[in-house]
Amino acid sequence: MANPINTFLLTDLLKGLWTTFKNQKPSLVVTEQYPRERPPVMERYRGAPRLNTHPETAETLCISCNLCALACPEQLIVVTSERNPETRRKDLTNFTYDTSRCMFCGLCEDACPVDALELTQDFEMATFTREGQIWDRQMLEEGPLPTEYRH
Amino acid sequence: MPDTILAPPPPPPAPEATLLDSNELVINMGPQHPSTHGVLRVILKLDGETVLGAECVIGYLHRGVEKIAENRTYQQFAPYVDRMDYVAAVSNGLGYCMAVEKLLDVEIPERAQAVRVILAEINRIASHLLWLGTHALDIGAITPVFLCFREREEALKIFEKYCGARLTTHAFRIGGLQYETHDTFEKDCLAFCDLMDEKLKEYHALLTGNRIWVNRTKGIGILNAADCKDYGVTGPVLRAAGEKWDIRKAQPYSGYEKYDFDIPTAENGDTFDRYMVRMEEVTQSCRIVRQAVEGLPAGPIKGKIGKVIKPPPGEAYVSIEAPKGELGYYVVSDGSLNPYRLRVRPPSFVNLGALDKMCRGSLVADVVAIIGTIDIVLGEVDR
Numbered sequence: 001m002a003n004p005i006n007t008f009l010l011t012d013l014l015k016g017l018w019t020t021f022k023n024q025k026p027s028l029v030v031t032e033q034y035p036r037e038r039p040p041v042m043e044r045y046r047g048a049p050r051l052n053t054h055p056e057t058a059e060t061l062c063i064s065c066n067l068c069a070l071a072c073p074e075q076l077i078v079v080t081s082e083r084n085p086e087t088r089r090k091d092l093t094n095f096t097y098d099t100s101r102c103m104f105c106g107l108c109e110d111a112c113p114v115d116a117l118e119l120t121q122d123f124e125m126a127t128f129t130r131e132g133q134i135w136d137r138q139m140l141e142e143g144p145l146p147t148e149y150r151h
Numbered sequence: 152m153p154d155t156i157l158a159p160p161p162p163p164p165a166p167e168a169t170l171l172d173s174n175e176l177v178i179n180m181g182p183q184h185p186s187t188h189g190v191l192r193v194i195l196k197l198d199g200e201t202v203l204g205a206e207c208v209i210g211y212l213h214r215g216v217e218k219i220a221e222n223r224t225y226q227q228f229a230p231y232v233d234r235m236d237y238v239a240a241v242s243n244g245l246g247y248c249m250a251v252e253k254l255l256d257v258e259i260p261e262r263a264q265a266v267r268v269i270l271a272e273i274n275r276i277a278s279h280l281l282w283l284g285t286h287a288l289d290i291g292a293i294t295p296v297f298l299c300f301r302e303r304e305e306a307l308k309i310f311e312k313y314c315g316a317r318l319t320t321h322a323f324r325i326g327g328l329q330y331e332t333h334d335t336f337e338k339d340c341l342a343f344c345d346l347m348d349e350k351l352k353e354y355h356a357l358l359t360g361n362r363i364w365v366n367r368t369k370g371i372g373i374l375n376a377a378d379c380k381d382y383g384v385t386g387p388v389l390r391a392a393g394e395k396w397d398i399r400k401a402q403p404y405s406g407y408e409k410y411d412f413d414i415p416t417a418e419n420g421d422t423f424d425r426y427m428v429r430m431e432e433v434t435q436s437c438r439i440v441r442q443a444v445e446g447l448p449a450g451p452i453k454g455k456i457g458k459v460i461k462p463p464p465g466e467a468y469v470s471i472e473a474p475k476g477e478l479g480y481y482v483v484s485d486g487s488l489n490p491y492r493l494r495v496r497p498p499s500f501v502n503l504g505a506l507d508k509m510c511r512g513s514l515v516a517d518v519v520a521i522i523g524t525i526d527i528v529l530g531e532v533d534r
């Protein structure tokens with residue numbers, strides 16, 4: 001404290017207090033009142049997984065190539081398929097995705113050659129059971145039921 | 152009335168038998184202490200209020216990251232490095248990708264390098280903001296933590312918009328970038344730099360001249376340059392002791408030689424100097440971001456690498472200037488899909504080694520300030 005007058009008049013402390021009070025203006029309050037107020041989620045956000053279907057025929061886009069399961073560091077994707085004797089292609093029978101072990105790194109999404117697997121902007125994935133964290137094909141295609149809040 | 156009350160009190164015990172007169176006291180600080188920034192346990196040996204020695208007990212957050220690397224392919228391990236220093240995940244990802252790229256000997260396109268620099272510098276600002284907020288909170292100033300988190304949110308939004316995650320970003324891939332920059336990327340980065348320049352004045356108004364802050368930080372936890380070198384301490388702690396050492400200048404990587412910036416230093420090597428050095432680093436980071444955004448070249452974002460990453464047998468060590476100091480990755484390849492061995496040189500762990508030296512002779516209340524000033528993240532200390 002170089003200047004004794006400033007020391008006596010508490011200028012340094014008042015300067016800090018003034019900065020604090022300047023930020024009290026209601027227009028400067030940035031707190032989001034979640035869940036009443038939903039923050040915008042960016043387009044590239046890596047959240048809940050989804051298995052895309054064809055918009056018209058509602059057939060799955062997945063070609064059961066298993067690349068996503070191989071790319072995943074946590075090995076949490078299990079793709080089961082059976083060979084269709086007529087078309088000689090693989091048909092998807094089930095697809096499980098264990099969201100409790102997923103770290104949402106996006107490697108599976110990058111690996112998918114047909115953009116069937118996608119990480120969406122949905123981030124509310126809480127369930128009451130551990131089994132509920134394991135999503136099957138139906139859940140992946142339809143998405144989790146929307147969360148309702150009462151408050 | 153019974154005799155006992157009227158009886159004279161027993162004579163006081165001999166001085167050496169009481170707690171107050173005994174010379175040494177050993178207490179535990181942490182692992183649940185809020186100002187140890189995670190789960191750090193410090194065993195303090197005290198003489199009254201004076202610290203005679205400090206010993207760190209670490210490992211509460213150990214996840215065996217280096218061992219996990221041996222069981223993952225090179226691409227698969229990249230998200231794990233974000234979980235070490237989770238407040239500077241971009242720098243961690245950059246170091247790891249550069250180490251593997253050195254093994255592969257692949258050229259990274261200029262555009263990818265510039266985007267990497269921009270994101271790494273914004274991450275440095277975000278890391279310093281978190282440090283400033285929590286460090287001031289430890290010392291007793293509550294306002295900075297709210298203001299710092301408000302600005303840090305803007306940095307996290309840039310990450311979220313660019314790569315889809317806020318903290319554990321996984322922003323870079325080996326060989327370049329996965330994501331092309333979005334339309335407003337340049338504008339967002341420049342707006343963030345302008346915001347930081349303006350808000351830094353607020354932090355200075357709150358703290359720099361404040362007599363409580365000055366008294367709590369000046370002359371506390373002094374570590375001179377010679378000791379820094381003995382302990383291997385790097386980063387702002389070393390620069391605050393007067394040593395002009397920054398890997399971005401000493402061994403430029405990812406195109407840092409193209410940008411014009413200064414290395415802030417100070418003389419005394421105390422807590423206040425480290426605070427000033429970090430504040431100045433934020434300004435310098437803004438300068439780098441501005442230059443990089445303005446000169447952002449067009450072109451590809453991924454180098455010539457195949458889908459399968461299989462480096463030839465050999466080893467590579469790459470070190471970068473992370474917000475906390477020198478972050479090094481040492482990768483050994485045996486020619487297979489997985490690293491044979493991976494070793495991380497975390498700045499937090501090495502810098503924490505000097506805690507005992509810095510604490511000796513100071514007061515108990517200052518230990519909190521000293522732990523804060525080293526800027527550790529326990530995820531990185533324990534790995």
Ligand code: SF4
Binds near residue numbers: 073074076105106
């Ligand atoms: S996001 Fe990452 S961890 Fe999750 S399933 Fe995909 S690859 Fe695996």
Ligand code: SF4
Binds near residue numbers: 062067
């Ligand atoms: S990578 Fe895509 S197409 Fe292949 S199995 Fe996975 S979701 Fe299906």
